[in-house]
Amino acid sequence: MSSNCVGTADFPTVIDLNVGGVFYTTSLKTLTSQEESQLFNLFTGKEPVERDAKGRYFLDRDGVLFRYVLDFLRDGTIVLPDCFREKERLKREAEKYQLHALVDAVVGEGRSRPPGVITVGYRGSFQFGKDGLADVKFRKLSRILVSGRVALCRDVFGETLNESRDPDHGQSERYTSRFFLKHSFLEQAFDMLIEQGFKMVGSCGSGTAGGAGELKPGVDTEENRWNHYNEFVFVRE
Structure with a gap:
């Protein structure tokens, strides 16, 4: 140069x-x-x-x-x-x-962004390795759930928001708990919320252990037995 x-x-x-x-x-x-x-x-x-x-x-x-x-x-x-x-x-x-x-x-x-509350939650199972608890991993989840005012959720998550389970398409000034994201990366969802001015103000989690029932071929019995649900509340003032 x-x-x-x-x-x-x-x-x-x-x-x-x-x-x-x-x-x-x-x-x-x-x-x-x-x-x-x-x-x-x-x-x-x-x-x-x-x-x-x-x-x-x-x-x-x-x-x-x-x-x-x-x-x-x-x-x-x-x-x-x-x-x-x-x-x-x-x-x-x-x-x-x-x-x-x-x-x-x-x-x-x-x-100029309006205030609001969005709740993000996910159901999943703890992911185990070959050695069971000795090789336990953080989490395994298949779907991230989104609850809040429809217009606000659309504004924050854009094209990553899946509305296929929501029956009232087209109405933006209402609330729903039926949205979920098209990806399963919790950190990506958090990043999008933070970049839109939201702060996490609370969270909770629960876990259950129960019978696995009949499993699909290739599904780990021990892994399927331990399930958990976690929820995070984000607020923009």
């Missing part, structure tokens, strides 16, 4: 950018639309800006998130996708570019 730097205001009206390996083409007017920003300083010659080996202006920042920076520079507003999971990273990028209005917009999106 060339370390050749530009130190004058002699920039073309159309700018080719390399932002962390992701390429963009935009206008000089867009990049200099916020006069107090670092981008304004870079593309008016107040600060030097590097070029890569092909002559594109190079910014050593997150190239994927820069698309939202450009959207803000063009329109003065920002619209993030549903279940956007990188608001903290985008806020950090906005702070680096000294785009204070963008920082406020990202933070404001979090504040």
